[in-house]
Amino acid sequence: MSLQRVYRRLRYGRPIIVVCGLPRSGTSMMMQMLEAGGLPILSDDARKADESNPEGYREMERVKELARGGDASWLREVRGRAIKIIAYYLPYLPSDLNYRVVFLQRDLTEVLASQGRMLAARGETSDTDDERLQGLFSDHLTEASRLLSERSCFESIEVPYRQSIEDPERVAATVAGFLGGRLDVGAMAATVKPDLYRNRATHIPGAQGRI
DSSP states (O other): OOHHHHHHHHHHOSOEEEEEESTTSSHHHHHHHHHHHTOOBOOOOOSOOOSSOTTOOOOOGGGGGGGGTOOOGGGGGGTTSEEEOOGGGGGGSOTTSOEEEEEEEOOHHHHHHHHHHHHHHTTOOOSSOHHHHHHHHHHHHHHHHHHHHHOTTEEEEEEEHHHHHHOHHHHHHHHHHHTTSOSOHHHHHHTOOGGGOOSOOSOOOGGGOOO
16 A cells, blocks of 8 residues: 555545446446445435346435535545445545545446436436437546546546456455455355346447456
């Protein structure tokens, strides 16, 4: 650990574990993995499990207050636990805390297909067409990448969603190592359900990365 990280740890305390990514990128699955591995998570269960996410969303409605300039002091109570925060809200996290970010990467065509399927299951439609939505999501990813590399409060790892499905043991071991190595890797991997990978692109660009 660098001297800067040691200093930040002494000054700001244990890191908050942030599971991040675009909507429909596998963040709920990763929250389930961490919970099974023994890491305490923060979730209010306000959003119930449904056809689109039968294992549950593991979310906190309060996260949405961050973009509205709401009180963020409650985040101090999350130190040492995991919370799901989608990429859009990443810029609003206060810098006087430490964060270890597990960032899920998923092919944008799959994200859009999954989003459309979820809306259809709810009998809803989007006011934004796919081309515009893809542009917005791409912008979120670009901004998230910049923040994670530039802000000293962040340590991060990228996790390809497809690899999480195809090689959950390897992904679980890598994530557990990033978070300190004290999680149950077998239990984490056992939560992954490949049959829930229902919007699969025929090609995933190499730029999505491997771990």
